[in-house]
Amino acid sequence: MIAAHPFGDPQTVDISADPADPAVVHVTWKVGAADDLTLLGIELGVLPEDRVLLDGAITYDDGDAALVQRAPQVETYLLDHVAVSSAGEQCPGQLAESGDLIADGADLVFSCAGPVAAASVEVTTLTDLHPAYRTLATGPDGQHQVYGSDAASHDWSLGGTATATSGDTTHTGSSAALQIGGVLGAALLVAVLGTLVARRRRQATVTPTPHP
Amino acid sequence: MPSLDDRLVDLVGAPGFVPVAFLLAFAAGAAHAVGPGHGKSLAAAYLVGSDGKVRDAAWLGASVAIMHTLSVLVVAVAWTFLSLSDLLSLERLTSGLQLAAGLMVVGVGVWLFRRHLRGHGHGHGHGHGHGHGHGHGHGHGHGEGPSRPGLVLLGMSGGLTPSPAAFLVLVTGIFTGRSGFALLLVVAFGLGLATVLFGVGLLALAGRGLVVRAAESRALITAATRVAPVLAAASITVIGCVVTTAALGRLAGAA
Numbered sequence: 001m002i003a004a005h006p007f008g009d010p011q012t013v014d015i016s017a018d019p020a021d022p023a024v025v026h027v028t029w030k031v032g033a034a035d036d037l038t039l040l041g042i043e044l045g046v047l048p049e050d051r052v053l054l055d056g057a058i059t060y061d062d063g064d065a066a067l068v069q070r071a072p073q074v075e076t077y078l079l080d081h082v083a084v085s086s087a088g089e090q091c092p093g094q095l096a097e098s099g100d101l102i103a104d105g106a107d108l109v110f111s112c113a114g115p116v117a118a119a120s121v122e123v124t125t126l127t128d129l130h131p132a133y134r135t136l137a138t139g140p141d142g143q144h145q146v147y148g149s150d151a152a153s154h155d156w157s158l159g160g161t162a163t164a165t166s167g168d169t170t171h172t173g174s175s176a177a178l179q180i181g182g183v184l185g186a187a188l189l190v191a192v193l194g195t196l197v198a199r200r201r202r203q204a205t206v207t208p209t210p211h212p
Numbered sequence: 213m214p215s216l217d218d219r220l221v222d223l224v225g226a227p228g229f230v231p232v233a234f235l236l237a238f239a240a241g242a243a244h245a246v247g248p249g250h251g252k253s254l255a256a257a258y259l260v261g262s263d264g265k266v267r268d269a270a271w272l273g274a275s276v277a278i279m280h281t282l283s284v285l286v287v288a289v290a291w292t293f294l295s296l297s298d299l300l301s302l303e304r305l306t307s308g309l310q311l312a313a314g315l316m317v318v319g320v321g322v323w324l325f326r327r328h329l330r331g332h333g334h335g336h337g338h339g340h341g342h343g344h345g346h347g348h349g350h351g352h353g354h355g356e357g358p359s360r361p362g363l364v365l366l367g368m369s370g371g372l373t374p375s376p377a378a379f380l381v382l383v384t385g386i387f388t389g390r391s392g393f394a395l396l397l398v399v400a401f402g403l404g405l406a407t408v409l410f411g412v413g414l415l416a417l418a419g420r421g422l423v424v425r426a427a428e429s430r431a432l433i434t435a436a437t438r439v440a441p442v443l444a445a446a447s448i449t450v451i452g453c454v455v456t457t458a459a460l461g462r463l464a465g466a467a
Contacts, residue, residue: 009291009302010380033303102301132218134380136387144387146225172389173293179392180285187399 009033012105013082013123013147015139017158022115025084025091025158029125030105034065036126037101041068043129044077069101083122084110091119117159123147144172216240217377220401224384224394237381237397241404244375254317254366255409256416257447258324264420268363269413273406275367280402283309284374285395288382306373307462313369314456320362320369321449328441366448370409375401 011032018024031037038061041047046068068074075095084091091112098106112119126133127149135147137154145154220240223233245252255272258264287305290296296305378398385394 010383033301130218132215132221134221134384136383146384146387148222148225150222151225172386175389176289176292176386176391179390180289180395183392183395183399 009102011036011126011133011135013121013135013137014105015119015121015137015143015156015158017116017140018109021111023112025086025110025112025116025119025121026096027082027084027093027108027110027121027123028105029078029082029101029108029123030103031101031126034102037068038064039129040074040077040126041071044068044071044073046071046073065100065102069098074098074101074106078106078108078125081123081125081128082108084112084119085122086112086116086119087114089113091116118155118157120153120155122153124152127152142172216243217375220377220397221380221384224381224390224397225388230393233397234400237400238404238407240377241375241401241406242408243404244377244401245405245408252409252412254370254448254451255412256419257444257451258363258366264413264417266414266417268360269410269417271360271363272367272370272413273410275364276371276409277399277402277406279368279371280374280378280405281371281395281399283372284378284382284398284402287374288379288386291379292383292386302379304463307459309373311456311459311463313372314452314454314459316365316369316372317452317455318449319452320366321445321447321452323362324445324448325442328445371402371405375405377401 009030009032012030014026014028016026016028018026031040038047041064042049047064075098078095079093082093084093089112091110093108093110096107096109121137123135123137124147125135127135127147131149133148137145137147139145139156140158143156145151145156147154216236217240220237223236255269287296287302291302296302378401381401382391382394382398385391385397
């Protein structure tokens with residue numbers, strides 16, 4: 001079994017509306033770490049299979065990323081694994097720009113039949129190589145979603161005039177702050193109580209309380 | 213078969229089975245600590261060479277768990293909300309943290325050395341540490357008598373570099389609105405990590421007890437236990453150097 005991820009950024013997609021054309025949806029895909037690109041290269045036949053070691057780890061060269069980025073198979077792969085539909089209809093896509101897949105990512109452009117207020121975006125990149133991959137997706141107004149092998153499709157609100165999901169960033173942020181703060185507060189409480197109990201017990205052993 | 217780490221990420225989104233989720237997170241943390249390069253040799257070295265107690269092993273484990281949870285929390289929140297990935301890649305960040313961890317270990321090793329030399333007038337030891345330079349080295353060691361700051365520092369260096377699985381769990385939790393649950397899983401992961409290192413500490417203590425008992429009848433081993441603190445200090449310094457060098461190598465490679 002090939003290892004899903006050593007250290008490195010996870011793969012991401014950013015979904016956005018086109019400022020000039022309301023019928024166009026942009027999906028920018030970034031691969032994450034260099035070894036993911038090597039894994040993809042092996043899958044697409046760009047790199048030799050002997051890169052995968054017996055224990056599933058992958059050896060990668062500095063030149064791998066450039067080789068894979070240039071390969072025409074990448075465009076086909078991305079258009080096979082990223083799909084946008086609006087109002088129940090598939091929007092045909094094309095690869096508009098693809099540079100450094102780690103730093104800049106590949107920009108996929110989907111042209112829908114009419115102006116898009118809400119779109120369903122499917123992302124299955126890399127999950128076909130290993131089910132443990134996740135894609136962390138961001139959209140307009142701070143929308144967040146996670147794509148995985150069991151969640152390949154999510155709905156996004158793209159109506160430029162901050163509609164249904166306005167203020168989503170603050171929502172995610174405050175919800176996270178609230179939950180994380182709660183957990184940290186509880187942990188602190190447990191630590192304080194534990195210290196108090198331990199101190200009590202120690203005092204009790206130093207000066208044994210006489211029985212009445 | 214998917215690894216424990218991989219299954220852990222699945223659990224963040226899966227409803228129900230919560231006790232199972234915590235057990236799995238704990239097991240994943242323990243499995244992570246059992247892997248190479250987590251400074252277990254440091255813990256053993258420190259313990260064997262010093263007058264460590266069970267309580268010191270517990271301090272060590274606790275500081276690893278707390279530091280690991282905090283580092284995952286800080287890195288995940290920064291990655292999600294502060295566009296950390298635009299500023300620097302996680303690989304570079306974790307290499308930098310590993311460098312800091314290595315330097316902390318070197319610092320503790322040198323400090324132990326000086327403390328020992330000052331305390332005993334003379335004494336020299338040949339460092340014979342076989343360091344692990346694997347991937348992300350977590351270093352830490354063990355408490356010598358009252359020297360708790362050194363102990364906690366070693367523990368902190370062990371938890372300074374966040375585990376990839378724990379990071380992904382927390383980021384997924386934040387993205388799906390379940391950050392509290394995800395953070396609890398990370399805490400359980402840290403506890404699993406700490407438990408293994410605590411266990412290693414106890415084993416080393418038991419081993420040292422055996423040596424000391426045997427030494428009562430053999431002059432040679434008495435001498436051996438006397439140089440043990442020096443050997444421990446030297447080993448910790450050497451392992452710290454190995455971790456530091458590995459981190460520098462990765463930083464240079466990523467540049």
